[in-house]
Amino acid sequence: MLKTLRELRRRGILGINARNARYILPSNARKDYPAVDDKLLTKQIAAKAGLAVPELYGVVRSNHEIKRLPEMLEGLNDFVIKPAQGSGGDGILVVASHSGDRFRLVSGQIMTLDEIGYHVHTILAGIYSLGGQPDKTLIEYCVKFDPLFEKIAFQGVPDVRIIVYLGVPAMAMVRLPTRQSGGRANLHQGAVGAGIDIATGVTLSAVCNSRIVTEHPDTGNPVSGLEIPYWEEMLMLAARSQQLTNLCYQGIDIVLDRDKGPMILELNARPGLAIQIANQAGLKPRYDIIEAHAGTHDGDAARVAFARERFRADRPII
Amino acid sequence: MKNTHAYILATVLAAVGTAIFLYKWAGLGLPLTPNESTQTWQIESRISFRGRMGPIKVTIPTPVESGQYAVIDQIFVAREYGLSTQLEGVNRRTVFATRDAHGDQILYARFTVHKVPRGRDFSPNEETLDKPESSLSGARRLAAQAVLDAAKAKSADVTTLTLAVLERFRRAGIDDSVDTLLANRSDRLEIARAAVEVLHLAGHPARVVSGVRLVPQARNVNFVHWIEVHFGGAWQPFSLTSSAPGIPEEYFPWWRGGAAFIQSSMPGEVTAMTTVARAAETAEWSALVPANFAERKVLDFSLLTLPLDTQQVYRLILMVPLGVLVLVLLRNVIGITTFGTFMPVLIALAFRETTLIWGIVLFVVVVGAGLLVRVYLEYLKLLIVPRLACVLISVILLMALLSLLTNKLGIDRGLSIALFPLVIITMTIERMSIIWDENGPGEAFKQGLGSLGVAMVCFFAMSITYMEHLLFFYPEILLVVLAFTVLLGRYSGYRLTELWRFRDLAKAAG
Numbered sequence: 001m002l003k004t005l006r007e008l009r010r011r012g013i014l015g016i017n018a019r020n021a022r023y024i025l026p027s028n029a030r031k032d033y034p035a036v037d038d039k040l041l042t043k044q045i046a047a048k049a050g051l052a053v054p055e056l057y058g059v060v061r062s063n064h065e066i067k068r069l070p071e072m073l074e075g076l077n078d079f080v081i082k083p084a085q086g087s088g089g090d091g092i093l094v095v096a097s098h099s100g101d102r103f104r105l106v107s108g109q110i111m112t113l114d115e116i117g118y119h120v121h122t123i124l125a126g127i128y129s130l131g132g133q134p135d136k137t138l139i140e141y142c143v144k145f146d147p148l149f150e151k152i153a154f155q156g157v158p159d160v161r162i163i164v165y166l167g168v169p170a171m172a173m174v175r176l177p178t179r180q181s182g183g184r185a186n187l188h189q190g191a192v193g194a195g196i197d198i199a200t201g202v203t204l205s206a207v208c209n210s211r212i213v214t215e216h217p218d219t220g221n222p223v224s225g226l227e228i229p230y231w232e233e234m235l236m237l238a239a240r241s242q243q244l245t246n247l248c249y250q251g252i253d254i255v256l257d258r259d260k261g262p263m264i265l266e267l268n269a270r271p272g273l274a275i276q277i278a279n280q281a282g283l284k285p286r287y288d289i290i291e292a293h294a295g296t297h298d299g300d301a302a303r304v305a306f307a308r309e310r311f312r313a314d315r316p317i318i
Numbered sequence: 319m320k321n322t323h324a325y326i327l328a329t330v331l332a333a334v335g336t337a338i339f340l341y342k343w344a345g346l347g348l349p350l351t352p353n354e355s356t357q358t359w360q361i362e363s364r365i366s367f368r369g370r371m372g373p374i375k376v377t378i379p380t381p382v383e384s385g386q387y388a389v390i391d392q393i394f395v396a397r398e399y400g401l402s403t404q405l406e407g408v409n410r411r412t413v414f415a416t417r418d419a420h421g422d423q424i425l426y427a428r429f430t431v432h433k434v435p436r437g438r439d440f441s442p443n444e445e446t447l448d449k450p451e452s453s454l455s456g457a458r459r460l461a462a463q464a465v466l467d468a469a470k471a472k473s474a475d476v477t478t479l480t481l482a483v484l485e486r487f488r489r490a491g492i493d494d495s496v497d498t499l500l501a502n503r504s505d506r507l508e509i510a511r512a513a514v515e516v517l518h519l520a521g522h523p524a525r526v527v528s529g530v531r532l533v534p535q536a537r538n539v540n541f542v543h544w545i546e547v548h549f550g551g552a553w554q555p556f557s558l559t560s561s562a563p564g565i566p567e568e569y570f571p572w573w574r575g576g577a578a579f580i581q582s583s584m585p586g587e588v589t590a591m592t593t594v595a596r597a598a599e600t601a602e603w604s605a606l607v608p609a610n611f612a613e614r615k616v617l618d619f620s621l622l623t624l625p626l627d628t629q630q631v632y633r634l635i636l637m638v639p640l641g642v643l644v645l646v647l648l649r650n651v652i653g654i655t656t657f658g659t660f661m662p663v664l665i666a667l668a669f670r671e672t673t674l675i676w677g678i679v680l681f682v683v684v685v686g687a688g689l690l691v692r693v694y695l696e697y698l699k700l701l702i703v704p705r706l707a708c709v710l711i712s713v714i715l716l717m718a719l720l721s722l723l724t725n726k727l728g729i730d731r732g733l734s735i736a737l738f739p740l741v742i743i744t745m746t747i748e749r750m751s752i753i754w755d756e757n758g759p760g761e762a763f764k765q766g767l768g769s770l771g772v773a774m775v776c777f778f779a780m781s782i783t784y785m786e787h788l789l790f791f792y793p794e795i796l797l798v799v800l801a802f803t804v805l806l807g808r809y810s811g812y813r814l815t816e817l818w819r820f821r822d823l824a825k826a827a828g
Binding site for chain 1: 650653699701702703752756757807808809810811812813816817819820821822823824
């Protein structure tokens with residue numbers, strides 16, 4: 001056990017306590033949290049800054065508005081229902097198609113309009129929100145993911161998670177839904193996370209349930225060696241995200257739409273640490289480099305170039 | 319930056335706590351360990367009632383020196399009440415009287431009792447006694463005669479007769495004449511009264527004695543009752559449960575004659591709660607003679623100056639920070655996930671009353687049954703707040719049912735289930751079922767067991783009697799606990815569970 005401890009420390013693997021005490025608490029002011037915790041607010045801020053986000057079809061703010069659901073869903077074939085302040089992908093319904101009162105989810109489950117209404121009610125009551133406060137329900141565009149991911153995603157929509165520290169993209173992975181994660185792209189629910197080389201945008205090995213894996217558990221296809229399209233654009237989105245929220249430490253989730261390109265799905269003030277297993281690299285050495293060069297970059301493009309220069313998979317820091 | 323500040327704060331807190339502690343320990347010479355050999359107890363009765371306009375009189379018995387116990391001090395706290403003593407048979411009663419009592423009234427009576435070395439056998443009012451007359455008549459007199467005849471057949475003298483009579487009373491429910499005599503009431507006081515009647519019928523002077531058991535710590539104690547029979551020139555005690563003469567040593571006789579503890583001008587409306595505590599430490603504490611003003615202030619500023627029942631509450635509350643410290647260690651250093659931040663500490667507090675094994679059994683039964691209710695409610699698609707309320711109501715019903723069942727089975731531990739924190743249990747059920755839905759039963763059980771495990775460890779931490787003593791007499795130690803907690807708040811090392819989580823990373827490089 002001592003050997004493990006020494007090895008983890010040598011490689012600069014970040015633990016939860018260190019993440020919270022050394023990075024999140026000093027970097028992120030409490031008052032800036034609503035911008036990431038409330039996805040409606042995130043969407044509005046990003047749209048104002050001219051960044052692409054999935055289109056918002058409607059918001060349900062109170063129980064009596066549930067009556068207006070049929071009218072809101074009118075003419076929509078596929079859409080996503082999610083809590084504005086949900087965490088960990090809980091409470092999200094992805095409707096693949098619907099006819100009349102019957103809605104088919106991507107998982108194949110059929111729900112009636114009444115059941116959808118009840119689900120919206122539980123979201124409003126705050127059962128999925130952080131701290132259990134009353135919440136809002138968002139109905140938004142369902143991303144059509146790029147065919148590139150078809151072989152390595154099981155249902156659901158894969159997304160790219162980039163951790164940004166002081167405006168510099170520090171580490172990235174693509175999160176691939178599995179059967180176990182129920183189509184959701186959250187690693188703690190069993191999704192696969194494949195590390196991405198910041199320099200090239202090519203996927204590395206992956207993590208699933210905290211173990212290093214090389215292929216998708218459901219499809220059996222290898223997850224490494226895949227080149228993520230629009231990589232430079234994604235890094236630019238990540239570099240700009242700090243100005244949106246003022247949070248110096250955050251994770252940005254980007255989805256790649258077949259037709260519309262990269263879009264900001266959400267931001268996260270407490271990004272998880274499994275990304276280190278996906279990349280087989282520690283976050284701390286990268287943060288040290290970022291801190292050492294803080295304030296020397298001129299603009300988003302300079303910070304992206306810096307990250308691509310320094311964080312290369314073929315030249316590990318440790 | 320932030321760390322320095324936290325270190326300074328922790329150092330100051332720890333230094334202040336340690337300094338006060340050292341001053342009290344080394345400077346004033348207060349003991350670190352409870353003195354187990356001290357034989358002094360404090361008995362405190364808290365009498366409460368709601369006063370109506372107009373005069374009221376309440377009396378309680380005053381214990382007097384007897385047998386092996388001496389009453390060395392008595393204090394009454396009753397503002398606006400006149401106090402007097404009245405003699406009633408062999409008893410002395412303290413009378414609280416006031417012209418005008420309205421609103422909630424609380425009176426305190428505290429007696430300090432010291433055990434004196436054996437051999438000073440002394441009972442009050444030793445005069446020659448007349449042959450007693452039985453006050454029974456009719457069917458009850460016949461029943462008493464039947465019990466007496468049966469007992470006489472198996473006895474040779476007064477001692478064996480008394481034992482035989484008491485033996486028959488232990489057969490309540492089987493023996494018809496005993497049942498008639500007791501009129502189906504089977505509490506201890508009733509048995510004692512009936513036994514005295516039977517002995518009176520035989521012509522032996524006898525009386526009911528009531529008192530308390532002098533145990534180290536007990537809140538809201540029940541009175542114990544036994545009988546005394548006069549023969550051979552002295553009153554001889556007999557316990558209701560033993561088949562040998564005499565009573566257990568810890569029985570302290572308070573009053574005689576089988577009257578009620580409280581007598582008042584508002585019968586049935588005055589209640590009393592009696593607390594017993596061994597004054598093992600108090601004696602030494604009060605024996606200290608403060609040398610100067612500062613020392614007197616320190617001694618005055620002790621939790622010992624609070625009423626006895628409040629003191630016992632604080633003994634418990636002061637242990638909570640210890641449990642919380644353990645909880646912080648388990649969550650932030652070991653990395654165990656639990657439902658709700660402080661839920662395990664609250665459960666551990668309940669375990670102190672239920673005992674550990676029973677606590678775990680009851681907890682698992684209530685949460686398990688609650689989950690079933692929750693699953694059913696899920697099917698009904700109820701709105702959230704009513705659904706939570708339904709679970710809460712079901713939990714209460716379940717607890718009442720369990721209490722009834724265990725009571726019928728004669729397991730009195732089951733009754734203590736009422737001490738479980740209701741709302742916490744309801745929220746646990748709710749959180750558990752949501753995690754079950756979202757992340758599967760595995761994760762729900764993992765967190766449930768984690769919470770229970772943490773509660774058990776907290777329970778063990780909060781059950782260290784030595785720490786209880788130490789924290790009660792030196793509450794400043796909590797400043798040191800606070801200092802530790804502040805330091806833990808800046809702990810940025812790995813959690814133990816992370817060594818497991820990141821195990822592949824340690825291997826991959828090696």
